[in-house]
Amino acid sequence: xxxxxxxxxxxxxxxxxxxxxxxxxxxxxxxxxxxxxxxxxxxxxxxxxxxxxxxxxxxxxxxxxxxxxxxxxxxxxxxxxxxxxxxxxxxxxxxxxxxxxxxxxxxxxxxxxxxxxxxxxxxxxxxxxxxxxxxxxxxxxxxxxxxxxxxxxxxxxxxxxxxxxxxxxxxxxxxxxxxxxxxxxxxxxxxxxxxxxxxxxxxxxxxxxxxxxxxxxxxxxxxxxxxxxxxxxxxxxxxxxxxxxxxxxxxxxxxxxxxxxxxxxxxxxxxxxxxxxxxxxxxxxxxxxxxxxxxxxxxxxxxxxxxxxxxxxxxxxxxxxxxxxxxxxxxxxxxxxxxxxxxxxxxxxxxxxxxxxxxxxxxxxxxxxxxxx
Amino acid sequence: xxxxxxxxxxxxxxxxxxxxxxxxxxxxxxxxxxxxxxxxxxxxxxxxxxxxxxxxxxxxxxxxxxxxxxxxxxxxxxxxxxxxxxxxxxxxxxxxxxxxxxxxxxxxxxxxxxxxxxxxxxxxxxxxxxxxxxxxxxxxxxxxxxxxxxxxxxxxxxxxxxxxxxxxxxxxxxxxxxxxxxxxxxxxxxxxxxxxxxxxxxxxxxxxxxxxxxxxxxxxxxxxxxxxxxxxxxxxxxxxxxxxxxxxxxxxxxxxxxxxxxxxxxxxxxxxxxxxxxxxxxxxxxxxxxxxxxxxxx
Numbered sequence: 001x002x003x004x005x006x007x008x009x010x011x012x013x014x015x016x017x018x019x020x021x022x023x024x025x026x027x028x029x030x031x032x033x034x035x036x037x038x039x040x041x042x043x044x045x046x047x048x049x050x051x052x053x054x055x056x057x058x059x060x061x062x063x064x065x066x067x068x069x070x071x072x073x074x075x076x077x078x079x080x081x082x083x084x085x086x087x088x089x090x091x092x093x094x095x096x097x098x099x100x101x102x103x104x105x106x107x108x109x110x111x112x113x114x115x116x117x118x119x120x121x122x123x124x125x126x127x128x129x130x131x132x133x134x135x136x137x138x139x140x141x142x143x144x145x146x147x148x149x150x151x152x153x154x155x156x157x158x159x160x161x162x163x164x165x166x167x168x169x170x171x172x173x174x175x176x177x178x179x180x181x182x183x184x185x186x187x188x189x190x191x192x193x194x195x196x197x198x199x200x201x202x203x204x205x206x207x208x209x210x211x212x213x214x215x216x217x218x219x220x221x222x223x224x225x226x227x228x229x230x231x232x233x234x235x236x237x238x239x240x241x242x243x244x245x246x247x248x249x250x251x252x253x254x255x256x257x258x259x260x261x262x263x264x265x266x267x268x269x270x271x272x273x274x275x276x277x278x279x280x281x282x283x284x285x286x287x288x289x290x291x292x293x294x295x296x297x298x299x300x301x302x303x304x305x306x307x308x309x310x311x312x313x314x315x316x317x318x319x320x321x322x323x324x325x326x327x328x329x330x331x332x333x334x335x336x337x338x339x340x341x342x343x344x345x346x347x348x349x350x351x352x353x354x355x356x357x358x359x360x361x362x363x364x365x366x367x368x369x370x371x372x373x
Numbered sequence: 374x375x376x377x378x379x380x381x382x383x384x385x386x387x388x389x390x391x392x393x394x395x396x397x398x399x400x401x402x403x404x405x406x407x408x409x410x411x412x413x414x415x416x417x418x419x420x421x422x423x424x425x426x427x428x429x430x431x432x433x434x435x436x437x438x439x440x441x442x443x444x445x446x447x448x449x450x451x452x453x454x455x456x457x458x459x460x461x462x463x464x465x466x467x468x469x470x471x472x473x474x475x476x477x478x479x480x481x482x483x484x485x486x487x488x489x490x491x492x493x494x495x496x497x498x499x500x501x502x503x504x505x506x507x508x509x510x511x512x513x514x515x516x517x518x519x520x521x522x523x524x525x526x527x528x529x530x531x532x533x534x535x536x537x538x539x540x541x542x543x544x545x546x547x548x549x550x551x552x553x554x555x556x557x558x559x560x561x562x563x564x565x566x567x568x569x570x571x572x573x574x575x576x577x578x579x580x581x582x583x584x585x586x587x588x589x590x591x592x593x594x595x596x597x598x599x600x601x602x603x604x605x606x607x608x609x610x611x612x613x614x615x616x617x618x619x620x621x622x623x624x625x626x627x628x629x630x631x632x633x634x635x636x637x638x639x640x641x642x643x644x645x646x647x648x649x650x651x652x653x654x655x656x657x658x659x660x661x662x663x664x665x666x667x668x669x670x671x
Binding site: 176178191295313321 | 484487488491492493494495496499500501503504576579580581583584587588589590603607610611614617618621624625628629631632633636
């Protein structure tokens with residue numbers, strides 16, 4: 001009975017339709033599996049727009065650090081430096097040249113991964129970031145690997161039990177954790193787990209740089225827990241509202257009326273259609289992790305790029321500031337690109353059209369909806 | 374909106390949020406009048422514990438924590454209000470203009486917001502503050518700039534929804550000048566989502582500004598400020614926890630209160646709160662009343 005009306009096997013029901021969409025990729029090998037995907041031109045355009053964004057970001061970073069009315073040489077040397085030493089440093093940094101020449105040189109060097117020498121420690125700035133980046137990436141990976149499945153399963157479960165007691169209690173807890181700023185949460189956890197109540201975990205992450213951070217899990221627990229507690233509520237809420245919206249759609253009601261088991265309705269019909277906001281939400285999450293990670297890394301003295309940026313800003317170490325902000329912002333652009341590609345791939349309507357149009361501002365809207373930072 | 378306000382008053386969440394936020398507001402605004410000591414005076418032993426004459430003990434220099442707590446709220450309050458209001462004003466103007474203007478200008482504005490949204494908010498603010506210095510107005514302005522893209526997106530979206538309505542068309546046909554259409558036809562109809570967003574931005578601003586002063590980029594050191602107090606006394610967490618716990622509690626309670634308020638306002642503003650059951654029950658009641666009225670008349 002069910003198979004006659006089921007939308008589970010559209011290919012078998014209408015093979016001619018799927019063929020139509022693939023057929024216009026002329027010149028592709030005959031087998032369907034090897035046909036060039038029709039969204040490839042869109043991907044090219046999207047990559048170009050991402051590159052343009054990265055270019056504007058590099059201009060912004062350069063402008064903020066070298067072209068603002070404040071003189072970097074004066075900022076670096078402090079208020080009571082002599083005019084001579086300022087002039088020497090200006091020459092060293094190339095600040096006596098016109099601003100466009102400065103940007104051209106800086107960008108050309110940046111393209112080759114050469115960002116100049118840290119003013120503080122005489123180590124190449126790129127080297128500092130490379131050393132610290134692994135630690136931050138490890139922390140982010142742990143947070144995402146734990147937070148995304150928890151939030152996803154929890155969100156689906158809560159959407160099914162909408163308005164039950166568990167749901168309302170969890171939503172209250174979500175608001176609580178969403179409201180607390182990251183450092184409040186971090187110090188609260190330190191008070192709870194490393195000083196007064198249960199003194200079991202280290203308050204400071206003294207990670208040995210020679211060994212992979214994954215092998216020193218004790219130092220990762222508190223920073224990761226703080227970030228999970230800031231990120232998971234946001235995602236959980238996103239999944240829950242997306243699922244509630246989908247579960248109220250007509251096709252879900254139709255599937256239920258056809259007598260399809262509830263489990264299959266939820267996981268086979270509703271979840272795939274609730275994936276888009278979740279993917280964009282994960283992209284937003286990684287942006288939150290980069291910003292929120294800075295404060296958490298500072299609180300726990302975790303040797304990541306956030307902590308390095310904080311130290312560099314305190315010392316006015318311009319090359320390090322430039323390379324870290326640039327890495328973070330370009331990283332966000334790249335993650336957004338990946339999220340857009342994933343969105344196109346999971347949405348059949350977008351995947352098969354030759355000109356997929358993501359609704360503009362999906363991310364901005366999600367950000368408003370979930371109230372993230 | 375009146376029905377929204379009445380549901381707001383009835384909601385326990387909104388009440389709790391209002392109580393929290395109002396408590397912190399009162400402490401921050403009237404606190405300096407009630408402080409027993411000067412916030413800068415060295416009046417006790419370093420990391421002195423709470424005892425006689427001091428409610429919360431002394432901090433790392435021997436200043437009275439309770440007096441500093443009462444003095445330390447004003448900065449984060451006015452700065453977060455100012456940043457949100459500036460961001461709302463600037464973003465609304467640009468967003469409405471983008472929504473009304475030609476296609477390519479609109480596209481350029483949207484793309485510009487995309488670029489700014491690629492910076493993690495805190496990083497953008499840190500970048501500017503570290504290079505230009507930490508005058509309060511500068512911090513307020515940078516935080517506002519980091520919020521503007523979101524407001525632009527929102528204002529543009531709701532403007533596009535309103536512009537195609539008949540009453541705007543009618544106003545255009547009547548030959549009204551553009552500023553009259555914007556001020557009297559469009560603005561009143563998009564003000565609700567914008568004001569809801571103001572509340573949300575306020576909660577972000579509190580988190581970000583207290584975070585900034587915690588990192589040491591906010592108010593300059595001798596002054597009293599909650600975020601700064603946490604940072605200063607963090608080393609003595611084991612000896613004198615109150616010097617850290619008290620300002621953390623204030624920031625936490627304030628953030629929670631404003632969040633609860635913003636949540637319930639936004640729920641009252643959107644129509645999610647009206648559940649089907651409630652609506653249909655109201656309709657049944659109304660029909661019953663009408664029938665009774667008709668019967669009594671006949």
